[in-house]
Amino acid sequence: MKWKLASTLSITSVIALSGLASQVSAAEATETTTVIEDVEEITEAAEQGDVSKEQLIDRIKEMFPDKFAEGSDEDFHMEFYSHYPEEENTEFYNIYYSKDSMNANFEFTSEDLELSHFSFHSQENSDALYPPEVSKEEAREIAVEFINELGYGSDYELNESAADRYYYGTNRPLTEPVEYSFTFNRLENDIPVTDKSIYLSVYGNGEISQFSSSNPHESAQYESTNNILDKNTLLNKLKDELNIELQYIVLPDYTTGNSSKAYLTYREVPTVDGISAKDGKYYINGEYADEITDSGQQVKMLTGSSKEAAPITKEEARQLVEGIMEPTVDGKTLHIEQVYERVYPDGTEVFDVNYMYMDDNGGFGSAVSVSKNTGELLDFYGEAGTNGSEQAETEISKEDALEKAVEYIQEYAYVNMEEYAYPVTSNDMYRSYNDNYSFNFPRVKNGIIVEGDSIRVRVSNSDGSLLSLSKDRSNITEWPAADQAVNEADALESIKDKIDLELYYINENSDSMKEESQTLQYKLSYLRADSDNPLFFNAVTGEWETYAPYIESPDGTNQDIHVNHQWAEDELNFLINNNIISVEDLNNFDGDAVVTKGEALEILIKSITHVYEDPYFEEQPDSPFTNIEKSHPLYPVIIQAVEMGILDTESSTFDVDEPIKTEELSAWYIHTLGLEYVAQQHDTFQYDFEGADDISDEYRGYVALANSFGLLEYNDGNYFNAQDEVTYAQLATENIKLVKLISSEKFEVYY
Incomplete structure (x- = not known):
């Protein structure tokens, strides 16, 4: 935490004792x-x-x-x-x-x-x-x-x-x-x-x-708008020729990143990305076709590797990464900084090998994730530091690049590779802005393609060297059976209702941009206006569902998520829409309900900083509380609160289900401000409000300070209710006041 005190506060003499302002000035x-x-x-x-x-x-x-x-x-x-x-x-x-x-x-x-x-x-x-x-x-x-x-x-x-x-x-x-x-x-x-x-x-x-x-x-030259085909005519033709088939979608738990559930849906085969506005040809897999052919996308499975999975040690993980990376790049020398052990939310144990390319002027680097139990690569990025990265005079073909990608899977991501298929659609094979090849190998389960599980490989266009590799394979045990799906004809009609087209000028020859004096040719095409729709068709229920929890820009008027309250409606909706307050049942949410300590701590921490459920580069520390294990849903929040100095560990337990009282919330606020030392000087404070005798001794200074800052103030009768239990509405409004305070020019706290 960094903080700066730029002006006097209401209890000036006590704060002056801390001498904190000079410390910050020196650091800055x-x-x-x-x-x-x-x-x-x-x-x-x-x-x-x-x-x-x-x-x-x-x-x-x-x-x-x-x-x-x-x-x-x-x-x-x-x-x-x-x-x-x-x-x-x-x-x-x-x-x-x-x-x-x-x-x-x-x-x-x-x-x-x-x-x-x-x-x-x-x-x-x-x-x-x-x-x-x-x-x-x-x-x-x-x-x-x-x-x-x-x-x-x-x-x-x-x-x-x-x-x-x-x-x-x-x-x-x-x-x-x-x-x-x-x-x-x-x-x-x-x-x-x-x-x-x-x-x-x-x-x-x-x-x-x-x-x-x-x-x-x-x-640039733009195609003439003369003789453009009618949108509705082309749209109806597309709907008449559309084909669909079953597909799985794996949706993760967006709180933990863990793949939580597999859904059965219908997808288009093949996917039509657009239609020429001049001749009505379909744009499919990077090429134009006169018609949509059924079963045009054959699924070819990868062959299993003869390489056997085996557990590895930290040192072996280090050696594996050293063998993949170039020893020097642009005069910078490879350094393996550290190897950390961690566990994915789904239970997969991995080694994170952190590397840097360094010289006297600095460097760059990344991390490679290696499975502890199998020795295969799970996440690798080495764009500037892989073997064979020297620029070649000639460029390899897409076919050769694909062959190299398969070889890298056989060498580095070999476990269960027979469950994955060769790239199926144009979206599975493309070239990035620097012309390197990217391939996506989708997983196949029960003969059905799985969206969300795949092996992604990026290969250099100059020499076929490995630039990046990542692998996803969900540990899901329950997969909906194909015979649970609704009738295909009914699903097709529902999908047709969502389809729309919009006229655009598109650049189909972006590769020619590198050629000097090349004039770009923009063609007229109807593109899919529904491609960014955050919905998928649930083939089991026959209903449309969202891919993921989403929110609109925080303007306080989100129509998708809305709760009512007499005096804190805007504040509550803003915190809910920004994933600060978690609500399972919006229809029955009560802003005047009492908040538990666990909920209050989570809402406070999420109000002032990001909460990351799975620390990436560090091994998870032991919990300071005997009743909070690493598997506890509030473990990440509690660890952050302790590390930020907001939550003390004097007690051996933390009762997440006990209601939070006003006086304890005051203490959390003052800890957030970094003024606990000042609060401890409570014997020098004057309490000019009623109810001071009801404040517990351990919280007296915290309540006085919070009150002086305009936080958790006494009521209209000049009475402070220290033992009152805090509600969602109170917590939302007070957290907003706290953040305004710590972000002001007079008093700044940075987390």
Whole structure:
């Protein structure tokens, strides 16, 4: 925890005894020195561009006069570079701003200094936290105005239908700013262009937080809009020719990451990604076809490996990784930093081998997960550090790359490989922006493809070396039988009802972008407008269900999740929608119900920081409480609370089911602020409210401090009810006040 005290508090003399402010100042000074040294190196290497630093600063101040007008030359640091193979003839100018607790990054292209990327962050962001100062509608107006100021207004249109949802495997704390996201589509002949969009975000205080746009290609030709085929005609034709078959979907528990259940669904075979707006041909598996052929996708299974699984030690895991990685990359030497042992949520025991490529100027690295019981790779990423990574003069074919991928599975992911099939669809075989090959080998169970279980292999296009490998295999024992599925004809009709098309310009020859003076050809095509639908058809129940818990941007008006309350309705809904409060039955949720200690602790920790259920790089510590084992659902929360100093371990047990009282919650709040030492000086405090005699001795100082900060205040009758049991509504509103306090300019706490 880092914290800063910038002004006096109500109990000034006692706080002054702690001397904590000077400690923070010294720490901050040390951090600043390190950053400046790095900046000087970047600046020296950056003065070679055609555009000067002064020109970029002037451009920034022109675009953001209110925010950066007072910035000096020393506050800006410049770097000149070109990147991305397909844009090798485009110059990019990167300059970043850093002053006090605020920083921003800018990227401009060409001598016209067209803004392509921008991001802004300030540690003093309390005005952007919940409750937001601007609504989503007001933020939309700000976004549109900014786009118009950049001169994009006539070429771009706000995509009102863009999904403003994002998935969380964890909570979104109250300490993170409210942020509204918007997408603007590039238009040509009033038709959106697929790879020319602008993404923009606005903080809850109305400030632009992020901006990103694709760099327009110098030369592009767009297909004529004459003789476009009718959308409804093509849509009906697609529905008439559609084929489906059964498929499994494995959905994880998004709290723990553990694969929890297998569902039976129907999928299209083959999947039609789009239809040409000119000739009506179907776009299937990366190619155009005149018709949809039934059973066009044959499943070919991998052959089992002769290599036998065997348990390995930490040292053997280290040696395995050393054998895969290059000893040196770009002058940097491989170092195996540490090998940790941990357990996946599904019980799989693994070794995490952490590696770094280092030289005197720093380095880079990652981690490799190796199964302790089988010795196979479960998760490997070595993009820049694998054997055979030297650039070859010739490029290998897709067929050769696929053969290499299978060899890597036989060598490193051999256990149960006979349960997996060769890539089936175009989505299982593709080339990334740098042209390396990516393959997805889906698992097959009971003759049915399993979505969510697969082996993913990435192979270098230059020499076939292994770049990455990851393997998923759920330990699910109950799989719905095919004969449990609803009638295929009924399912097909339900699926047809969800299908829709939308007209786009699409770039079908992106590989040619690397060729100098190549003109991009944009073709008109109807794309699937339902491809991002977060629903799947449950073949057993015949109902549509969501793939995962999802939430909308936190504007407090989520219509998907809503509970009622007389005076804390907005606060409760915001915390529920951001996965801070967990509710199993929304229809029967009572905001005035008493909160248990376990629930209150979880809600508090999730209000101020992210809760990660499975520590990645560290072995799980023993629980400080005899009644809380590592398997307990609140174990991660309790461990974080102890490590953050919020929960003490003087008692051998922690009663998660006991109601939380106001006085104990006060203590948690003061521990959160890091002022427990001050609270211990309670003999010097004056209690100017009724009910002080009801406060337990161990909590007297905590209650006084919390009360002085405006937290858990006494009622209108000047009476503080120390023994009252806290409700969900009270906890929600008080947590919001706590976060506003610790994020303010006067008093800041960083977790």
